[in-house]
Amino acid sequence: MQQYRTLGKSGLRVSPLCLGGMTFGEDWGWGADEKQSEQIIRTFTDAGGNFIDTASVYTNGHSEKIIGDVVGSQSSLRTKTVIGTKFSGNIYPGDPNGGGTGTKAIVASCHQSLRRLQTDYIDLFSIHQWDWNTPLEEVMRTLDNLVSSGKVRYIGVSYAPAWKIAQAQTFAALKDWTPFIALQVEYSLLARTIEDELVPMAIELGLGITPWSPLKGGLLSGKYNPSMEDQSAGTRMGDTGRKVTLSGREIAMLDQLRKIADAHDTTVAAVSLAWVLSRPGVSAPIIGIRKQEQLEANIAAVDVDLSTDEIRSLDDLSNPPASFVTEYREAGRMFHHGGIEVNGYKPAVLPLTRNMVPGRY
Numbered sequence: 251m252q253q254y255r256t257l258g259k260s261g262l263r264v265s266p267l268c269l270g271g272m273t274f275g276e277d278w279g280w281g282a283d284e285k286q287s288e289q290i291i292r293t294f295t296d297a298g299g300n301f302i303d304t305a306s307v308y309t310n311g312h313s314e315k316i317i318g319d320v321v322g323s324q325s326s327l328r329t330k331t332v333i334g335t336k337f338s339g340n341i342y343p344g345d346p347n348g349g350g351t352g353t354k355a356i357v358a359s360c361h362q363s364l365r366r367l368q369t370d371y372i373d374l375f376s377i378h379q380w381d382w383n384t385p386l387e388e389v390m391r392t393l394d395n396l397v398s399s400g401k402v403r404y405i406g407v408s409y410a411p412a413w414k415i416a417q418a419q420t421f422a423a424l425k426d427w428t429p430f431i432a433l434q435v436e437y438s439l440l441a442r443t444i445e446d447e448l449v450p451m452a453i454e455l456g457l458g459i460t461p462w463s464p465l466k467g468g469l470l471s472g473k474y475n476p477s478m479e480d481q482s483a484g485t486r487m488g489d490t491g492r493k494v495t496l497s498g499r500e501i502a503m504l505d506q507l508r509k510i511a512d513a514h515d516t517t518v519a520a521v522s523l524a525w526v527l528s529r530p531g532v533s534a535p536i537i538g539i540r541k542q543e544q545l546e547a548n549i550a551a552v553d554v555d556l557s558t559d560e561i562r563s564l565d566d567l568s569n570p571p572a573s574f575v576t577e578y579r580e581a582g583r584m585f586h587h588g589g590i591e592v593n594g595y596k597p598a599v600l601p602l603t604r605n606m607v608p609g610r611y
Contacts, residue, residue, distance in 0.1 A: 251298030258431035259456025264301040271304030275312035307339030314366035322368030334374035351381040376406035394427035406432030437461030458533030472518025523551035
């Protein structure tokens with residue numbers, strides 16, 4: 251775990267895995283209790299992990315309180331730990347400014363998070379859900395003011411379209427405001443649609459990607475088996491009322507993951523996470539942990555060195571259906587290259603130009 255990475259276009263150094271705080275607290279009926287959560291946090295930090303993610307809405311604020319009791323209250327541990335929390339969720343029913351990204355809501359959420367986390371600054375303060383009712387200039391100006399005040403060190407974003415994030419980064423550059431350095435989105439072998447627009451945008455504009463659900467809610471952990479009668483018994487999906495039915499594609503993926511795990515003498519979860527860690531733009535996948543053994547299995551991912559062939563085999567099984575951007579990227583290369591290799595890539599010749607003769611017209 252002591253192989254730190256800088257987060258996006260910043261000097262903030264984070265561990266290759268980020269500990270997710272959504273499972274801290276039993277308020278939603280399926281999380282770890284306070285004692286279990288403390289043990290998970292301490293095991294993670296003892297192993298070299300220094301990056302913890304939470305949100306104001308996680309277990310109705312209890313997640314932040316648990317992290318504050320364990321990390322914020324201990325100055326030496328707080329200094330070494332990068333704490334990220336997210337805002338915009340409303341945990342105050344009936345209050346129209348209890349959520350969203352208006353100035354009143356952002357400042358109030360920041361102060362509440364500081365209090366629960368028992369700290370005087372937040373390392374990474376991120377928009378949780380994009381608010382379509384608030385002008386972008388207001389959001390970015392307010393976040394810049396929080397950074398200038400010292401209450402926030404860096405800012406990030408989650409659940410937003412690439413064009414909105416690009417617009418925000420442009421505002422920041424033009425007005426000398428604080429830019430986003432992190433993008434939190436779902437990303438796994440079974441959720442790769444961000445590769446069309448969000449990943450290239452993040453790489454181009456300096457945002458480190460912190461994928462959530464890198465094990466697809468446990469589907470890629472290896473605990474599900476086609477022969478099991480009740481796939482969701484005793485799992486988070488089962489606890490939240492979701493029934494798991496493995497598709498043929500998912501079964502094929504798990505079979506390949508098991509073969510690779512056996513070859514590396516590790517777990518399916520470790521291989522699944524190692525694949526995410528290998529992806530361009532990824533800084534630190536966020537791991538959601540309820541039990542100590544899950545944490546140990548996930549941490550093992552940082553020591554798994556997948557071969558090119560192993561990565562390709564997983565890529566082939568997980569390629570998502572082509573979107574407009576993906577579909578026409580290949581056509582564009584055919585149109586531009588004229589059958590010539592450029593930057594290591596040689597596309598097919600555009601059919602309409604095969605009989606063209608240079609200088610004919």
